Amino acid sequence: xxxxxxRCNQKLYYASIQLQGLHQALQxxxxxxxxxxxxxxxxxxxxxxxxxxxFLLELAEVADLPKVPPSSLSELAGATEPAQPLRGELVExxxxxxxxxxxxxxxxxxxxxSVSDTGRPSQALxxxxxxxxxxxxxxxxxxxxxxxxxxxxxxxxxxx
Numbered sequence: 001x002x003x004x005x006x007r008c009n010q011k012l013y014y015a016s017i018q019l020q021g022l023h024q025a026l027q028x029x030x031x032x033x034x035x036x037x038x039x040x041x042x043x044x045x046x047x048x049x050x051x052x053x054x055f056l057l058e059l060a061e062v063a064d065l066p067k068v069p070p071s072s073l074s075e076l077a078g079a080t081e082p083a084q085p086l087r088g089e090l091v092e093x094x095x096x097x098x099x100x101x102x103x104x105x106x107x108x109x110x111x112x113x114s115v116s117d118t119g120r121p122s123q124a125l126x127x128x129x130x131x132x133x134x135x136x137x138x139x140x141x142x143x144x145x146x147x148x149x150x151x152x153x154x155x156x157x158x159x160x
Contacts, residue, residue: 011051041134
């Protein structure tokens, strides 16, 4: 297994741990659901985006891995020159990224906010909390879909 694929798997594992924590926190119900979804949603989404980026690097066969993975094919293309024509897996991901109804496009489009340098949440973060950006079902679906996709495409890479 390559280093990029190992990092992808690690991030998928971290996302699943965060989802387990979310379920436990919701069952304990000591905090409002919207706050728990915001706290865990950010972590799950961040790990899934990183997993996706590491998998993109694996598919593009990038030898010198960056410290931070790309978050999309366009970001990958800006950082490295993928072989042309694109391999079938990258074309499939390109189609998923560009289809606004796909799970991958929704994962990439969901706001990913962090706390500002002052240690206080930004206005955008507060607004997204009130708007209910994440749902348990969507977070679980993203994790399930990304895991399934990396397993399927990883099997074809192993055969290649």
